[in-house]
Amino acid sequence: MRRVGDLSRLHEEYFDLGLRVVAITTELPEEVEEEMLRAREVEYWIGSDPSGRMIELYKDDSLPTPPGARSKVSIPKSYLIDGHGRVVGDAIPTEERIEKLLEGRFDASELPPLHVDLGPARAAYARGAFGEAFESAQVLASSADEALAKDAVLLKERVEAYAEFLQGLAESSLEKKRPGRAYGLSLALVHRFEGTEAARAARAELQELRADPSVRKELDAWRDFEAALERDVKPAGAFKADVIRASYEKVARANAGTWAAWFAEDRAKKLAPR
Secondary structure, eight states, X not given: OTTHHHHHHHHHHHTTTTOOOEEEEXXXXXXXXXXXXXXXXXXXXXXXXXXXXXXXXXXXXXXXXXXXXXXXXOSSOXXXXXXXXXXXXXXXXXXXXXXXXXXXXXXXXXXXXXXXXXXXXXXXXXXXXXXXXXXXXXXXXXXXXXXXXXXXXXXHHHHHHHHHHHHHHHHHHHHTTOHHHHHHHHHHHHHHSTTSHHHHHHHHHHHHHTXXXXXXXXXXXXXXXXXXXXXXXSOTTSXXXXXXXXXXXXXHHHTTTSHHHHHHHHHHHHHSOO
16 A cells, blocks of 8 residues: 555556556455545556466465465565566566666567668668658658558657657656756757657757756756767768767766766667677
8 A cells, every 4th residue: 555656656657658557456346446436546557356366477486385375476566567578577666667668669679570671761760860760761651562651651650659758758857847858858859850740849849948947057068968969860871889879978977967968878878789
């Protein structure tokens, strides 16, 4: 019960971005309904499983169990499950962890096989030049080749969904009184998602955010970050990945403690060799 408030807040805050909080109880459905009516602060989904089958599914096989007894799971127990159904954590996650997992849905490795003619667009997507990928896909979406057109629409919609996700994070940042974070997300949208509706909205948002005192005092840091960002989305081969990564690392060192440094460090990590 102590966790109800935190779980309800996470469910509401990240619902539109893809998070679902589901609680499973062994109480009967009518008992669950009574509890929900009493505890009106519960905002997430609750399921009833009197048989205890869910406990069996999530039991810890490493624990010794007496013959004939059912393996035990400490109650309450939390699991974090990604979009592929894999358990990736066993505690209530931080907001940063939630956001990273939700953003992971848009990783290039998550793209399905696409028509060979979309190779350049897919490559642009993989290096983070989503505006370039969007423009190429938009052109090919009207192809007479139905298979090509279908895949082009899929890629175009994936770029738009990613942009809308980042736009949602920017809006959430403003609600949390973090204009510096909203500014960084808006910058990324303008430079990396050019051509999308979210990028156009972000351009207008940047104008307003520049007037915020906390953003204004870090504008020099943001200009350094923006210069690195512009190099980052140049056509493949214009700048080597290690050169771009080094420019982000330089921004992070020179502007320690700022949101610009936080964004630069995050991007540098994504560009690091695997």
